[in-house]
Amino acid sequence: MADIWMPQAIKVDLGDHAPCDPGFPPKAIAHITADRDDATAAHPKDLVPFANLQGFFSGGGKGIAPHILWNPFTGTFAQFFPATSRSKGLFEKQGGTRVNRAGKVVLQIEALFFPFCRVNGKVFATLADTPCKGWSELNGFVRSWGVPDAWPMGHPNGFTSNRSEHIWETKGGWYAHAHVPENDHVDPGSWPEFVATEPFPGAAFFHTGQKSPVIAAMHQRLVTEGCNQYQASDVLDVWEPDDVKSYAAWQQKLGFSGHDANGIPGESSWEQLQVPHLV
Incomplete structure (x- = not known):
């Protein structure tokens, strides 16, 4: 079973959990x-510092909190709701589609970013x-909940809106805030490509x-993740007892x-390990 809390994230449970609607396909x-x-x-x-946004979503901004706050400059995460709960990052029209719930999961990700932000003296125009x-790691966590690597309404490219309630209700995958029915936001403007694994x-x-x-490749990822139970004498590309020990350490970490x-x-654990695809 997939983890309801992203292992790499700071857990900031806001409570107020509520179920999603499995009658719709899974979304991010x-x-x-x-x-x-x-x-x-x-x-x-x-x-703006990550801690400021974490404090906002766990305080005065509880009413619009997403599942996960992501800092793309440091790889830091904070998670406010479990994957199985709806979060609150989307506007819902009274009597309309409950967009925060419309999916087996509706995993909402807030990337810490605004256009032309400056970090360590460098300026970034797009996410x-x-x-x-x-x-x-984020892509792997979302995949583990059955969300396909697809943008049913197109990969974000600029701050423009494009919405179809029919596609939203029938297609699983990733959606920009700009794609969600009943909402008027045009973010995120861009998003990284899916990780080939x-x-x-x-x-x-x-x-x-x-x-x-x-x-x-798995061996190298386990070492990177701090799950190194290998000896210098181990053969890199052969499955041996120390692979079992190292992979068990990864499973325990999850x-x-x-x-x-x-x-x-x-x-589930393999998907989250994100072993690079071998051409």
């Missing part, structure tokens, strides 16, 4: 915080220009002596336990 909604609207190329403004740190090869693939570049942390990859 892309927002930007747009904290300042007076920044220009000629007059950029410093990025896609930023380092997008943490995007692979190696598909899950099945649990039977992972047996003693299996040799594959996929195992080498919150799995018992048989679910036995060191044999499962589909």
Whole structure:
């Protein structure tokens, strides 16, 4: 089962959980915080601190809080609602479609960004220009809830609106705030491309002596994630006992336990590991 709390995120549970509507397909909604609207190329403004936005959404901004606040410059996350609950980042018209709930999940992501923000002396015109740190982990978490890597109404490209209630109600995937019925926002303006990852090869693939570049790529990701139980003598591309130990450490990091942390990859943990696709 997928985690309801993103393992990499600071957990700031606001309570007030409410179910989503599984009669609609799973969705993710892309927002930007747009904290300042007076920044220009000629007059950029410093990025608002992450802590300010975390404090806002856990305080006076509770009524419009998303699921996840993401800092694309540092890869820091804060999560305010579990994945199984609706969040509150979308305007809902009285008597209309309850857009915050319209999906098996409706995962709302607020990227800490506004056009022409300045970070460490460098100016960024679009979100896609930023380092997008943490995007692979975020993309993996959203995938684990069955949200496909697709933009049913088109990848965000500029601050323009384009809305279709029929598509919204019938297609799963990622939507810009600018795509959501009953809303008038035009964000996020841009968004990073989906992360190409190696598909899950099945649990039977992972047996003693299996040799594959996929195992080498997995090995490197486990080390990066701080789940390194390897010895210098281990063979990088061969499945060995230390792969089991390292993968079990990854499963435990994700919150799995018992048989679910036995060191044999499962589909959910594999998707969240984000092993790069091998061409």
